Amino acid sequence: MTPPRTALATRLAQAGSRSDPATGALSAPIYQTASFRHPALGKSTGFDYSRTANPTRQTLEQALADAEGGHRAFAFASGLAAIDATLRLFAHGDRVVVTEDLYGGTFRLFESLLRPHGVEAVYADTSDTEAVRRALADPRAKALFVESPTNPLLKVADLRALAALARGAGALLIVDNTFLTPVLQRPLEQGADLVVYSATKYLAGHNDVVAGAVVAASPDLADRIGFLQNAAGAILGPQDAWLTLRGLKTLPLRLAAQQANAQTLAEWLARHPRVRRVLYPGLPDHPGRAILLRENGGAGGMIAFEIDDPARIADILAGVRVFLFAESLGGVESLITYPAVQTHADIDPATRARLGISDRLLRLSVGVEDVRDLLADLENVL
Ligand SMILES: Cc1ncc(COP(=O)(O)O)c(C=O)c1O
Incomplete structure:
Protein backbone atom coordinates (compact mmCIF):
# COMPACT_ATOMS: atom_id res chain seq x y z
CA MET A 1 0.00 0.00 0.00
CA THR A 250 13.42 17.66 14.77
CA LEU A 251 14.52 20.23 12.20
CA PRO A 252 11.12 22.00 11.87
CA LEU A 253 10.71 22.22 15.66
CA ARG A 254 14.21 23.52 16.22
CA LEU A 255 14.02 26.09 13.44
CA ALA A 256 10.67 27.39 14.64
CA ALA A 257 12.10 27.95 18.13
CA GLN A 258 15.34 29.44 16.79
CA GLN A 259 13.47 31.79 14.49
CA ALA A 260 11.11 32.97 17.22
CA ASN A 261 14.07 33.63 19.53
CA ALA A 262 15.98 35.40 16.73
CA GLN A 263 13.05 37.70 15.98
CA THR A 264 12.81 38.72 19.65
CA LEU A 265 16.56 39.31 19.92
CA ALA A 266 16.79 41.24 16.63
CA GLU A 267 13.96 43.59 17.65
CA TRP A 268 15.59 44.13 21.04
CA LEU A 269 19.05 44.75 19.51
CA ALA A 270 17.57 47.23 17.03
CA ARG A 271 16.43 49.37 19.99
CA HIS A 272 19.70 49.10 21.93
CA PRO A 273 21.71 52.37 22.17
CA ARG A 274 25.09 50.61 21.76
CA VAL A 275 24.04 48.83 18.56
CA ARG A 276 24.61 50.70 15.27
CA ARG A 277 22.70 48.40 12.95
CA VAL A 278 21.05 45.00 12.99
CA LEU A 279 20.97 42.69 9.97
CA TYR A 280 18.08 40.26 10.27
CA PRO A 281 15.69 39.53 7.39
CA GLY A 282 12.75 39.39 9.81
CA LEU A 283 13.02 43.10 10.68
CA PRO A 284 10.55 45.36 8.84
CA ASP A 285 13.28 47.55 7.28
CA HIS A 286 15.32 44.62 5.88
CA PRO A 287 15.38 44.81 2.05
CA GLY A 288 15.10 41.02 1.69
CA ARG A 289 12.09 40.61 3.97
CA ALA A 290 9.46 40.90 1.22
CA ILE A 291 11.16 38.18 -0.87
CA LEU A 292 11.39 35.83 2.10
CA LEU A 293 7.76 36.40 3.05
CA ARG A 294 6.65 35.87 -0.56
CA GLU A 295 8.58 32.63 -1.04
CA ASN A 296 9.36 31.11 2.30
CA GLY A 297 8.33 30.32 5.79
CA GLY A 298 10.51 32.92 7.49
CA ALA A 299 13.79 34.62 8.21
CA GLY A 300 15.67 31.90 10.13
CA GLY A 301 17.84 32.03 13.21
CA MET A 302 20.93 34.03 12.18
CA ILE A 303 21.50 37.67 13.17
CA ALA A 304 24.43 40.00 12.51
CA PHE A 305 24.81 43.33 14.28
CA GLU A 306 27.33 46.14 14.60
CA ILE A 307 28.25 47.61 17.95
CA ASP A 308 29.22 51.24 18.49
CA ASP A 309 32.81 50.67 19.62
CA PRO A 310 34.98 47.86 18.17
CA ALA A 311 37.33 48.14 21.16
CA ARG A 312 34.61 46.43 23.23
CA ILE A 313 34.47 43.27 21.09
CA ALA A 314 37.01 41.32 23.20
CA ASP A 315 35.12 42.09 26.42
CA ILE A 316 31.80 41.08 24.87
CA LEU A 317 33.21 37.75 23.68
CA ALA A 318 34.84 37.12 27.06
CA GLY A 319 31.77 38.24 28.99
CA VAL A 320 29.00 36.08 27.54
CA ARG A 321 27.66 33.46 29.97
CA VAL A 322 24.79 31.92 27.99
CA PHE A 323 25.95 32.47 24.41
CA LEU A 324 29.03 30.39 23.60
CA PHE A 325 31.90 32.13 21.84
CA ALA A 326 32.48 29.66 19.02
CA GLU A 327 32.42 29.26 15.26
CA SER A 328 29.65 27.40 13.44
CA LEU A 329 25.91 27.88 13.57
CA GLY A 330 22.56 26.20 13.39
CA GLY A 331 22.81 24.07 16.54
CA VAL A 332 20.53 24.10 19.57
CA GLU A 333 23.11 26.12 21.53
CA SER A 334 23.35 29.88 20.87
CA LEU A 335 26.74 30.94 19.54
CA ILE A 336 28.40 34.31 19.08
CA THR A 337 31.10 34.76 16.43
CA TYR A 338 33.36 37.58 15.25
CA PRO A 339 33.33 37.08 11.44
CA ALA A 340 36.24 39.40 10.53
CA VAL A 341 38.63 37.31 12.62
CA GLN A 342 37.00 33.87 12.50
CA THR A 343 34.71 32.64 9.72
CA HIS A 344 35.76 35.27 7.15
CA ALA A 345 39.49 35.66 7.89
CA ASP A 346 40.29 34.20 4.45
CA ILE A 347 38.73 37.18 2.72
CA ASP A 348 41.33 39.96 2.39
CA PRO A 349 40.79 43.05 4.62
CA ALA A 350 40.08 45.43 1.72
CA THR A 351 37.34 43.16 0.34
CA ARG A 352 35.90 42.65 3.82
CA ALA A 353 35.76 46.42 4.29
CA ARG A 354 34.08 46.96 0.91
CA LEU A 355 31.48 44.28 1.65
CA GLY A 356 30.74 45.60 5.13
CA ILE A 357 32.23 42.73 7.16
CA SER A 358 33.61 45.30 9.57
CA ASP A 359 35.52 45.06 12.84
CA ARG A 360 32.29 46.08 14.62
CA LEU A 361 30.28 43.14 13.27
CA LEU A 362 29.21 40.25 15.49
CA ARG A 363 27.16 37.26 14.33
CA LEU A 364 24.69 35.33 16.44
CA SER A 365 23.47 31.83 15.76
CA VAL A 366 20.38 31.78 17.93
CA GLY A 367 19.59 28.49 19.65
CA VAL A 368 16.55 27.05 21.39
CA GLU A 369 17.28 28.27 24.91
CA ASP A 370 14.77 30.37 26.89
CA VAL A 371 14.89 33.75 25.15
CA ARG A 372 14.88 35.58 28.50
CA ASP A 373 18.28 34.08 29.30
CA LEU A 374 19.62 35.10 25.88
CA LEU A 375 18.32 38.65 26.32
CA ALA A 376 19.77 38.95 29.81
CA ASP A 377 23.15 37.74 28.54
CA LEU A 378 23.26 40.29 25.73
CA GLU A 379 22.04 43.06 28.07
CA ASN A 380 24.85 42.22 30.45
CA VAL A 381 27.68 42.29 27.87
CA LEU A 382 26.40 45.27 25.88
C1 LIG B 1 26.86 28.81 4.46
C2 LIG B 1 27.93 27.78 4.65
N1 LIG B 1 28.22 26.96 3.63
C3 LIG B 1 29.18 26.01 3.75
C4 LIG B 1 29.92 25.86 4.90
C5 LIG B 1 30.99 24.80 5.00
O1 LIG B 1 30.51 23.69 5.68
P1 LIG B 1 31.41 22.70 6.58
O2 LIG B 1 31.97 23.53 7.69
O3 LIG B 1 30.44 21.67 7.02
O4 LIG B 1 32.48 22.17 5.69
C6 LIG B 1 29.63 26.69 5.99
C7 LIG B 1 30.39 26.53 7.26
O5 LIG B 1 30.35 27.36 8.13
C8 LIG B 1 28.62 27.68 5.85
O6 LIG B 1 28.32 28.52 6.86
Missing part, protein backbone atom coordinates in the same frame (compact mmCIF):
# COMPACT_ATOMS: atom_id res chain seq x y z
CA THR A 2 1.40 3.41 -0.94
CA PRO A 3 1.71 5.60 2.17
CA PRO A 4 -0.25 8.89 2.01
CA ARG A 5 1.66 12.00 0.91
CA THR A 6 2.27 13.74 4.22
CA ALA A 7 3.62 17.14 5.30
CA LEU A 8 7.36 17.82 5.47
CA ALA A 9 7.38 17.82 9.30
CA THR A 10 5.71 14.40 9.32
CA ARG A 11 8.13 12.94 6.79
CA LEU A 12 11.14 14.36 8.64
CA ALA A 13 9.94 13.08 12.04
CA GLN A 14 9.74 9.57 10.57
CA ALA A 15 12.86 9.78 8.38
CA GLY A 16 14.38 6.31 8.16
CA SER A 17 11.79 4.74 10.49
CA ARG A 18 10.66 2.30 7.78
CA SER A 19 14.12 1.62 6.41
CA ASP A 20 14.70 -1.78 8.07
CA PRO A 21 12.12 -4.37 6.98
CA ALA A 22 14.28 -7.19 8.46
CA THR A 23 13.60 -6.17 12.08
CA GLY A 24 11.24 -3.19 11.90
CA ALA A 25 13.69 -1.04 13.89
CA LEU A 26 12.24 2.48 14.18
CA SER A 27 15.71 3.96 14.37
CA ALA A 28 17.58 3.27 11.13
CA PRO A 29 20.46 0.85 11.84
CA ILE A 30 24.05 2.05 11.63
CA TYR A 31 25.72 -0.19 9.05
CA GLN A 32 29.27 0.17 10.31
CA THR A 33 30.87 -1.82 7.52
CA ALA A 34 33.33 -1.03 4.74
CA SER A 35 32.32 -3.92 2.52
CA PHE A 36 29.42 -6.29 1.79
CA ARG A 37 29.49 -10.03 1.04
CA HIS A 38 28.44 -10.91 -2.51
CA PRO A 39 25.64 -13.53 -2.69
CA ALA A 40 27.29 -15.15 -5.75
CA LEU A 41 29.54 -14.28 -8.67
CA GLY A 42 27.98 -11.40 -10.58
CA LYS A 43 25.33 -10.89 -7.86
CA SER A 44 25.04 -7.98 -5.41
CA THR A 45 22.73 -7.05 -2.55
CA GLY A 46 22.84 -3.53 -4.00
CA PHE A 47 25.72 -2.74 -1.66
CA ASP A 48 29.30 -3.70 -2.46
CA TYR A 49 31.60 -1.16 -0.85
CA SER A 50 30.65 1.73 1.45
CA ARG A 51 32.37 4.49 -0.53
CA THR A 52 29.95 3.70 -3.37
CA ALA A 53 26.85 3.08 -1.23
CA ASN A 54 26.12 2.38 2.43
CA PRO A 55 22.59 1.67 3.72
CA THR A 56 22.75 4.22 6.57
CA ARG A 57 24.05 6.93 4.27
CA GLN A 58 21.48 5.96 1.67
CA THR A 59 18.65 6.33 4.20
CA LEU A 60 19.87 9.84 5.00
CA GLU A 61 20.29 10.66 1.31
CA GLN A 62 16.75 9.52 0.54
CA ALA A 63 15.38 11.65 3.40
CA LEU A 64 17.31 14.68 2.14
CA ALA A 65 16.16 14.23 -1.46
CA ASP A 66 12.57 13.85 -0.27
CA ALA A 67 12.77 16.92 2.01
CA GLU A 68 14.25 19.12 -0.69
CA GLY A 69 12.01 17.86 -3.50
CA GLY A 70 15.06 16.72 -5.49
CA HIS A 71 15.76 13.73 -7.69
CA ARG A 72 18.61 12.42 -5.51
CA ALA A 73 20.78 13.61 -2.63
CA PHE A 74 24.37 12.80 -1.72
CA ALA A 75 25.92 13.01 1.73
CA PHE A 76 29.51 14.20 2.09
CA ALA A 77 32.11 14.38 4.84
CA SER A 78 31.58 18.16 5.22
CA GLY A 79 29.81 21.08 3.61
CA LEU A 80 33.01 22.05 1.83
CA ALA A 81 33.41 18.49 0.48
CA ALA A 82 29.87 18.77 -0.90
CA ILE A 83 30.60 22.16 -2.49
CA ASP A 84 33.93 20.86 -3.83
CA ALA A 85 32.18 17.91 -5.53
CA THR A 86 29.65 20.28 -7.09
CA LEU A 87 32.32 22.61 -8.43
CA ARG A 88 34.15 19.69 -10.07
CA LEU A 89 31.40 19.88 -12.69
CA PHE A 90 33.35 22.81 -14.14
CA ALA A 91 36.56 22.85 -16.14
CA HIS A 92 39.38 25.12 -17.22
CA GLY A 93 38.05 28.28 -18.87
CA ASP A 94 34.66 28.18 -17.10
CA ARG A 95 33.45 31.03 -14.96
CA VAL A 96 31.16 30.85 -11.95
CA VAL A 97 29.27 33.93 -10.78
CA VAL A 98 29.40 33.80 -6.99
CA THR A 99 27.76 35.68 -4.11
CA GLU A 100 30.29 38.24 -2.95
CA ASP A 101 29.78 38.00 0.81
CA LEU A 102 30.26 34.30 0.97
CA TYR A 103 31.24 31.88 3.72
CA GLY A 104 35.04 32.32 3.98
CA GLY A 105 35.77 28.61 3.43
CA THR A 106 33.82 28.60 0.16
CA PHE A 107 35.71 31.74 -0.90
CA ARG A 108 38.99 29.95 -0.10
CA LEU A 109 37.87 26.94 -2.17
CA PHE A 110 37.17 29.17 -5.17
CA GLU A 111 40.36 31.20 -4.85
CA SER A 112 42.97 28.66 -3.69
CA LEU A 113 41.77 25.43 -5.28
CA LEU A 114 39.67 26.30 -8.34
CA ARG A 115 41.35 29.42 -9.68
CA PRO A 116 44.74 27.66 -10.12
CA HIS A 117 42.87 25.05 -12.19
CA GLY A 118 41.39 27.71 -14.45
CA VAL A 119 37.87 27.87 -12.99
CA GLU A 120 37.34 31.52 -12.26
CA ALA A 121 34.94 32.95 -9.69
CA VAL A 122 33.42 36.34 -10.52
CA TYR A 123 31.85 37.92 -7.45
CA ALA A 124 28.54 39.77 -7.51
CA ASP A 125 25.98 41.09 -5.06
CA THR A 126 23.40 38.37 -5.66
CA SER A 127 20.75 40.34 -3.77
CA ASP A 128 20.95 42.73 -6.77
CA THR A 129 19.31 40.88 -9.67
CA GLU A 130 20.58 43.42 -12.22
CA ALA A 131 24.19 42.95 -11.07
CA VAL A 132 23.76 39.19 -11.61
CA ARG A 133 22.28 39.77 -15.06
CA ARG A 134 25.41 41.75 -16.04
CA ALA A 135 27.76 39.12 -14.64
CA LEU A 136 25.95 36.30 -16.46
CA ALA A 137 26.24 38.12 -19.80
CA ASP A 138 29.78 36.70 -20.09
CA PRO A 139 29.52 33.57 -22.30
CA ARG A 140 32.12 31.82 -20.12
CA ALA A 141 29.70 31.92 -17.16
CA LYS A 142 28.63 28.31 -16.67
CA ALA A 143 27.06 28.60 -13.22
CA LEU A 144 25.64 30.94 -10.63
CA PHE A 145 26.54 29.99 -7.05
CA VAL A 146 24.31 31.74 -4.52
CA GLU A 147 24.23 31.86 -0.75
CA SER A 148 20.95 33.26 0.51
CA PRO A 149 20.69 34.67 3.10
CA THR A 150 24.41 35.40 2.91
CA ASN A 151 26.95 34.64 5.56
CA PRO A 152 27.46 36.92 7.50
CA LEU A 153 25.52 39.91 6.13
CA LEU A 154 22.14 38.17 5.73
CA LYS A 155 21.47 39.58 2.26
CA VAL A 156 18.56 37.90 0.52
CA ALA A 157 18.51 36.90 -3.16
CA ASP A 158 15.41 36.61 -5.33
CA LEU A 159 16.08 32.98 -6.25
CA ARG A 160 13.12 32.77 -8.62
CA ALA A 161 14.42 35.73 -10.65
CA LEU A 162 17.98 34.41 -10.54
CA ALA A 163 16.86 30.97 -11.73
CA ALA A 164 15.23 32.56 -14.78
CA LEU A 165 18.40 34.54 -15.51
CA ALA A 166 20.62 31.48 -15.13
CA ARG A 167 18.36 29.43 -17.40
CA GLY A 168 18.44 32.18 -20.03
CA ALA A 169 22.24 32.26 -19.87
CA GLY A 170 22.59 28.47 -20.05
CA ALA A 171 24.18 28.44 -16.59
CA LEU A 172 23.41 26.14 -13.66
CA LEU A 173 21.95 27.69 -10.51
CA ILE A 174 23.56 26.25 -7.36
CA VAL A 175 22.15 27.43 -4.03
CA ASP A 176 23.80 27.06 -0.62
CA ASN A 177 20.65 26.60 1.49
CA THR A 178 22.51 26.05 4.78
CA PHE A 179 20.87 29.00 6.61
CA LEU A 180 17.19 28.33 5.87
CA THR A 181 17.01 24.60 4.99
CA PRO A 182 14.10 23.02 3.05
CA VAL A 183 11.80 23.96 5.94
CA LEU A 184 12.08 27.70 5.18
CA GLN A 185 13.43 27.96 1.62
CA ARG A 186 12.82 25.71 -1.40
CA PRO A 187 15.39 26.56 -4.08
CA LEU A 188 14.61 23.61 -6.36
CA GLU A 189 10.94 24.66 -6.54
CA GLN A 190 12.13 28.17 -7.44
CA GLY A 191 14.18 26.81 -10.34
CA ALA A 192 17.63 25.92 -8.92
CA ASP A 193 19.51 22.93 -10.36
CA LEU A 194 21.55 21.96 -7.31
CA VAL A 195 21.29 22.69 -3.61
CA VAL A 196 24.32 22.35 -1.34
CA TYR A 197 24.50 22.19 2.44
CA SER A 198 26.76 22.35 5.35
CA ALA A 199 24.66 19.70 7.13
CA THR A 200 26.87 20.42 10.13
CA LYS A 201 24.53 23.32 10.81
CA TYR A 202 20.71 23.24 10.98
CA LEU A 203 20.16 19.86 9.29
CA ALA A 204 22.12 17.93 11.94
CA GLY A 205 21.50 20.69 14.44
CA HIS A 206 23.39 19.65 17.59
CA ASN A 207 26.99 20.78 16.98
CA ASP A 208 28.09 17.16 17.15
CA VAL A 209 28.82 16.24 13.55
CA VAL A 210 30.52 17.72 10.47
CA ALA A 211 28.60 16.79 7.33
CA GLY A 212 27.58 18.07 3.92
CA ALA A 213 25.02 17.36 1.23
CA VAL A 214 24.22 18.00 -2.41
CA VAL A 215 20.69 17.64 -3.76
CA ALA A 216 20.26 17.38 -7.54
CA ALA A 217 17.08 18.38 -9.33
CA SER A 218 17.55 16.23 -12.43
CA PRO A 219 18.59 12.61 -13.14
CA ASP A 220 21.47 13.87 -15.30
CA LEU A 221 22.96 16.05 -12.57
CA ALA A 222 22.34 13.30 -10.01
CA ASP A 223 24.36 10.87 -12.14
CA ARG A 224 27.22 13.34 -12.42
CA ILE A 225 27.30 14.16 -8.69
CA GLY A 226 26.96 10.46 -7.83
CA PHE A 227 29.94 9.70 -10.03
CA LEU A 228 31.99 12.46 -8.37
CA GLN A 229 31.00 11.32 -4.87
CA ASN A 230 32.30 7.82 -5.57
CA ALA A 231 35.27 8.85 -7.70
CA ALA A 232 36.68 11.46 -5.31
CA GLY A 233 35.34 9.65 -2.23
CA ALA A 234 34.63 12.38 0.34
CA ILE A 235 31.65 10.44 1.69
CA LEU A 236 29.88 10.76 5.03
CA GLY A 237 30.56 7.81 7.37
CA PRO A 238 27.69 5.69 8.76
CA GLN A 239 27.84 7.05 12.33
CA ASP A 240 27.75 10.64 11.13
CA ALA A 241 25.01 9.82 8.61
CA TRP A 242 22.94 8.43 11.50
CA LEU A 243 23.53 11.53 13.66
CA THR A 244 22.48 13.75 10.75
CA LEU A 245 19.37 11.63 10.17
CA ARG A 246 18.43 11.88 13.83
CA GLY A 247 18.93 15.64 13.72
CA LEU A 248 16.67 15.97 10.68
CA LYS A 249 13.73 14.54 12.61
